[in-house]
Amino acid sequence: MRFMLIIKATPESEAGKMPSTELLEAMGKFNEELVNAGVLLAGEGLHPSSRGARVHFSGNKRTVIDGPFSETKELIAGFWLIQVKSLDEAIEWVKRCPNPMESDSDIEIRRVFEMEDFGAEFTPELREQEQRLAGRLAANA
Known part of the structure; x- marks a missing residue:
């Protein structure tokens, strides 16, 4: 199973403090x-x-919103994929x-969807496409 470990931003990280x-x-x-341990992917x-x-x-419309974003507790400062x-x-x-x-901080842990999680809606054609793309990504790495 793959999990994303999401480091939540703080006012300090949003201020650019290194x-x-x-x-x-x-x-x-x-x-x-x-x-x-062989668990780190990124x-x-x-x-x-x-x-x-x-x-x-919103439907077919795309609106670009420049940062900074005000709700610090909802922002991400970094991640691991394990x-x-x-x-x-x-x-x-x-x-x-x-x-x-x-300072005080949080790391959120979220499981990454795998192909089998999508059920019947993930058709053999979509599965084949996903595997093809994964192969191309691996070749680029």
Whole structure:
């Protein structure tokens, strides 16, 4: 099972405050543990929302909204994508993580949909297309 571990933004991260050397070292050690265990698929920090944008969809209309975005507790400051056997295992990994912010913070854990989760609506043709795209992505990596 794949899980996305979502680091929630804080007012400090949204202000562009960079982590301390100590936190970067602690995160480096944690990332190394994830790699050594063979569970890390990807992981990155994100710039503040002031350097981003949102695209709002309403029918066929698209509206671009420039950052920053006001609701800090709903924003993402970074993520890991891991592959583990269960939600419990994902939780155990997160509990080992250093505090990703130098203040109170949260990491949200969300399971990633797999092809079999979509049921009959995911036709053999769609399944074939998805597998083809996955092959192309792997070749690009």
